[in-house]
Amino acid sequence: MADKNFYYLGTLTKPFGLKGELCAFFDVDDCERYLDLNAVFLETDGEMLPYMIEKLQYRGNNQFIVKLQDVDIDNVKEFVQTDMFLPLSQLPKLSGNRFYFHEVIGFKVVDDRLGEIGTCKDFMELANNPLMQVDHDGSEILIPASQQFVTEVDRENKVLHVTTPEGLVELYL
Numbered sequence: 001m002a003d004k005n006f007y008y009l010g011t012l013t014k015p016f017g018l019k020g021e022l023c024a025f026f027d028v029d030d031c032e033r034y035l036d037l038n039a040v041f042l043e044t045d046g047e048m049l050p051y052m053i054e055k056l057q058y059r060g061n062n063q064f065i066v067k068l069q070d071v072d073i074d075n076v077k078e079f080v081q082t083d084m085f086l087p088l089s090q091l092p093k094l095s096g097n098r099f100y101f102h103e104v105i106g107f108k109v110v111d112d113r114l115g116e117i118g119t120c121k122d123f124m125e126l127a128n129n130p131l132m133q134v135d136h137d138g139s140e141i142l143i144p145a146s147q148q149f150v151t152e153v154d155r156e157n158k159v160l161h162v163t164t165p166e167g168l169v170e171l172y173l
Contacts, residue, residue, distance in 0.1 A: 006085035020072035
């Protein structure tokens with residue numbers, strides 16, 4: 001994705017019917033939050049371009065039928081396997097220990113056993129097992145980004161408190 005001001009919403013997966021509609025997969029926790037969506041952004045030639053939604057129908061299991069304005073049966077195939085994005089400003093605020101990856105980049109990472117171990121630089125999004133990339137004086141430490149390991153998010157002081165299994169951090173040092 002070219003623009004860090006947007007977040008990934010999902011993918012237009014295949015044509016649907018004969019009216020220029022598309023099947024879409026929304027990669028979100030709560031699909032109901034998106035039932036009134038009236039536009040999405042699609043990346044075209046490195047730019048985020050807005051597309052108005054004429055029709056949006058939820059089909060269950062994070063699947064939608066989408067009709068985008070100015071997309072018809074003649075050009076619908078151009079949009080297959082295109083990722084959809086929304087502005088970061090549309091993300092709901094999280095509290096407690098729940099966080100978006102982009103919001104904690106730059107936070108200090110403190111292990112309850114070892115103390116400060118570095119700075120959160122980025123995340124590797126592996127299927128069902130995202131990893132936090134922590135910079136420790138130029139060395140990279142990978143820590144699973146789950147509630148089991150990230151025990152506290154201190155937004156005010158920009159600190160992530162983690163509990164890592166014995167030997168995990170030492171493996172990288």
